Amino acid sequence: MKIILVYGGQSPEHEVSIMSAYAILQAIFYSYYEVTPVYIQKNGRFKIGDVLHEAPTEMDSLRLLQQAEVEPTSLYQPEALVFPCLHGPNGEDGTFQGFLETLNMPYVGCGVLASACGMDKIVTKNLMLQAGIPQVPFVPVIQDIWKENPRAIFERIEGALLYPMYVKPANMGSSVGITRVEDRESLQKALGQAFQFDRRVIVEQGIDAREIEVALLGNHEVRTSLPGEVKKPVDFYDYQTKYENQDVELVIPAVLAPETQEKVLQYAKQAYQILAATGLSRCDFFVTNSGEVFFNEINTMPGFTPKSMYPALWQERGLSYGDLIEELIQLGLNRFRQKQERQQSLTK
Ligand SMILES: Nc1ncnc2c1ncn2[C@@H]1O[C@H](COP(=O)(O)OP(=O)(O)O)[C@@H](O)[C@H]1O
Ligand SMILES: [Mg+2]
Structure with a gap:
């Protein structure tokens, strides 16, 4: 093959x-x-x-x-x-x-719809909002509207969110273009920076929380790994920390209260199904010390390096890196076969 x-x-x-x-x-x-x-x-x-x-x-x-x-x-x-x-x-x-x-x-992996929706932080958040999956408060900002009246936008943001906030381009990844801001001046700068990457930006309430991630695998029937935790030496898991800093520790499985773990897994599965994801995804959450769970994002093609969370989570479940790739290939082929069968039955 x-x-x-x-x-x-x-x-x-x-x-x-x-x-x-x-x-x-x-x-x-x-x-x-x-x-x-x-x-x-x-x-x-x-x-x-x-x-x-x-x-x-x-x-x-x-x-x-x-x-x-x-x-x-x-x-x-x-x-x-x-x-x-x-x-x-x-x-x-x-x-x-x-x-x-x-x-x-x-x-291999997600189709057009899930990929497009999962990549866009504003669309994803609106879909999860509708499903009642908890998230930190957020304000979407469109560049043209911001340019017209920045003052009104600042007021809307400051009326809805407290500092510190996170400013993110809607379509990016690996923390590129993301800034943590503590006041209006840095908010303004961060918006300008984020607009270099995308005309749509999201500003989020910053929270002090642990970062918990779940691996998902499957088409119609999806399996979840146990949650893992990313422990980092800094608040903000930025690009450099992600790929260069040796101090990032993956704790697999994450140490969570059973009811918290249950919530995380349930929301992860729900998010996967809402997006109509296929193949794979990694679903990321914030979990506070009091056990509150907030959905952060879904990655339809998560990092796949030997150090990455996604393969490590499956390793813990007894699925080796090689077997994982094999499963992904089979899932991709199955999805294609089903699509072909549908097309054939329609053209008969
Ligand atoms: N609302 C938030 N509160 C606290 N930390 C955040 C928040 N949003 C993002 N972060 C930090 O920034 C990192 C990158 O943000 P994320 O939304 O995951 O973007 P990316 O798609 O680039 O991974 C997170 O892993 C986390 O460390
Ligand atoms: Mg992330």
Whole structure:
């Protein structure tokens, strides 16, 4: 069977994606699969590598320096499954998934809808709000409206939220463009910064809480891991802390009261189903010392490096990294088969 592993991409999470892809290439079962690496460079241009029958030994070889650029549609191969190992905008947000739907290729992970909704913090929060899943208070800010009357926006934000607040671009990831602010002056600066990444921004009430994450796996029937905790030396889990700081500790499973754990798992499953997620997702929460649970976000293509929470949570449940990849491949193929069956029965 042919696998096309796509990585890199135009998002700020380019390097993270390469690390995830490298780890996947170490673990994939080469006795069943041959893998074609497809590298999307930072400029958005595609490169296709030679077919791999064994794990590459150097991460840098994934940059395919010797290869010429090709058209995106060149990745098409009949009977091949695509593994989009792409994080952030243009990869995790449904755009690439839409491209694969158009090519009618099977792929790993969430479809267009779940990817697009999950990537957008405002849309996700509104969906969870409607389902009654608890979240910290938030105010969405649209750039054009803010420009028209910044003062009114400040008043609305300060009327609804208390400092410290978190200012985030609606569509990003890996903490890129996010600032913790303590007063109006820094709020103003942070909004300007966030608008460099997106015309839609969300301002949230900051809370002092533990960061608890749950791994989800499945299509119609979804399984949850036990929750894990990210323990970090700083308040704000920023990009550097996430990928460079050695002091981040993953506690798996997280030490939680049984009723708190129950809530976290239930909300995670609910969030997955509300988004119509398939394949995989990681659902992140804040849990206060008094046991209050707040949904933070859902990541439809969570970090997949050897140090990442998602594979580690499954490891704890007895599912190895290699077996996890195998399951994701099967889930992607199943979803595609079901779609094809539906199409066939409609055209009969
Ligand atoms: N409302 C909040 N209160 C406290 N800390 C927050 C809040 N929002 C975000 N953070 C901190 O910022 C980090 C990144 O925010 P998050 O919403 O998870 O964005 P990303 O999609 O970039 O991961 C979180 O892991 C957490 O450390
Ligand atoms: Mg996060």
